[in-house]
Amino acid sequence: MRLLTHNLLICPVHKKPLAIRNVSAVDIIPVEYQPRFLLRMIPRLDWSLLRAAAVSVESDCVDALPEAAPSPSELPALEKAVESGDRLPLLDALQRLLLETHVVGGQLHCEHGEFYVIADGIPNLLADAAVNPSETASEQAACTTEGS
Amino acid sequence: MDEISYPPSEDTYLLIDGCRSWFQEHGIRAAHPRTRPVLVLEVGCAAAFVLEALATDVAWLDGPQASSHAENCGLLPLLPFFIGSDVNLAALYQAQRRLAATLPIDLVCGSLMTALRADVFDLVLFNSPYVETSADELAEAQRCRDLRAAWAGGWLGLQVAAALIRQFMVTPTAALTSEHHASAWLLLVTQDRTWWHRAFSNQFAFFVKQRRAGDERLLVLALSRSQASLWYKWIWQELRAVDDSDRMSALVDME
Numbered sequence: 001m002r003l004l005t006h007n008l009l010i011c012p013v014h015k016k017p018l019a020i021r022n023v024s025a026v027d028i029i030p031v032e033y034q035p036r037f038l039l040r041m042i043p044r045l046d047w048s049l050l051r052a053a054a055v056s057v058e059s060d061c062v063d064a065l066p067e068a069a070p071s072p073s074e075l076p077a078l079e080k081a082v083e084s085g086d087r088l089p090l091l092d093a094l095q096r097l098l099l100e101t102h103v104v105g106g107q108l109h110c111e112h113g114e115f116y117v118i119a120d121g122i123p124n125l126l127a128d129a130a131v132n133p134s135e136t137a138s139e140q141a142a143c144t145t146e147g148s
Numbered sequence: 149m150d151e152i153s154y155p156p157s158e159d160t161y162l163l164i165d166g167c168r169s170w171f172q173e174h175g176i177r178a179a180h181p182r183t184r185p186v187l188v189l190e191v192g193c194a195a196a197f198v199l200e201a202l203a204t205d206v207a208w209l210d211g212p213q214a215s216s217h218a219e220n221c222g223l224l225p226l227l228p229f230f231i232g233s234d235v236n237l238a239a240l241y242q243a244q245r246r247l248a249a250t251l252p253i254d255l256v257c258g259s260l261m262t263a264l265r266a267d268v269f270d271l272v273l274f275n276s277p278y279v280e281t282s283a284d285e286l287a288e289a290q291r292c293r294d295l296r297a298a299w300a301g302g303w304l305g306l307q308v309a310a311a312l313i314r315q316f317m318v319t320p321t322a323a324l325t326s327e328h329h330a331s332a333w334l335l336l337v338t339q340d341r342t343w344w345h346r347a348f349s350n351q352f353a354f355f356v357k358q359r360r361a362g363d364e365r366l367l368v369l370a371l372s373r374s375q376a377s378l379w380y381k382w383i384w385q386e387l388r389a390v391d392d393s394d395r396m397s398a399l400v401d402m403e
Contacts, residue, residue, distance in 0.1 A: 001254055001255075002254050003255070003289075004229060004254070005231055005254040005256065008187075008231070008264055008265050008268055009256065009263055009264060009265075010263060010264065010265055011263070012258060012259065012262040012263040027249075029249050029250060031250050031252070032225075032227075034225075034227065035224060036181060036224050036225075036226045036228075037186055037226055037227060037228075037229065040186045040226075041186075041187075042184075044187070044268045082224070083224070099252070101164060102249075120241065120244070121244065121255075122237065122240050122241065122255050122256065122257055123256055123257065124237060124257040124295075125256060125257060125258040125262075125263035126235060126257060126258060126259060126263075127160070127259070127262065
């Protein structure tokens, strides 16, 4: 799962963004530079979630991300720079984070307490796959009853 | 059941061909850098054959006008990114083993769009489970999340499609609407029923393509967000008109 995809996920139960924690493996897989795609993504991103995700995966691009996303009025200048062939540090960082950084193992935590597991690069966001640390024992008991 | 997911079949190819037809018709818009679809979601992607086909050859998006437009302007490439979601985790791992890690495809295990922001995608694809089943059969298929979930469609083979249409019709935030110039579309594969032809004549959906596969007649149709909303209101009124409270509550239960 790339950090782009992470930015678009929500908790299926509470509809809140999910924080990446307990990362066990991250892959960096370089792909072709996509500045025009990245510019189209900027308005859609949850910027603070992206910054937090970059910290969670200990990316070396954290410092290249400004506190806030470029505003709509700044985008035309960025587009112009991209079309004239400039390499912008911001877009290099977004390329690395959104398109090349894959969380292979870890957890996605909802602010309400439950979390979802990312295993072998695929997050399991089925509502009943949520792990609720306080209720795990009782849920397991319920499943056993249901199965019998 | 031994198999994890179904191999590609007529409905798989119909969804791929439906994308081609739809964007060839809308070629000029797809060519424009600001309105070109760049985020694509396939709901119920199973082993991701549709996404693989669409991601490895984006000619479906470019059409004849678009590629010449891009060449004439000397533009940098603008390739879409694809997300596939399915309730069948085993099928997703099967897809992941097959797909190159450099392809712009990510896979997420989830039910319909319940774990995704519904407002960000330009294009949502769904080869919906369209076989008419009893409510019990649909519930059992969804509980087990096995091969049956790929075809069990509830009443009129429409119940799961209706649930997705309901999730798709959310209104994007003002910030997204102003910056997000492309209009979003839902492309749906379903069974060809008179029901849908009434929706076409009411302009609640656009007809894209039709195909006979064995003894099944299949249909690809397209809905914009506003059409999805109109369609949903319409089906609700239809059910109320015949006082079909069972189906009305089934529609609510799917949410």
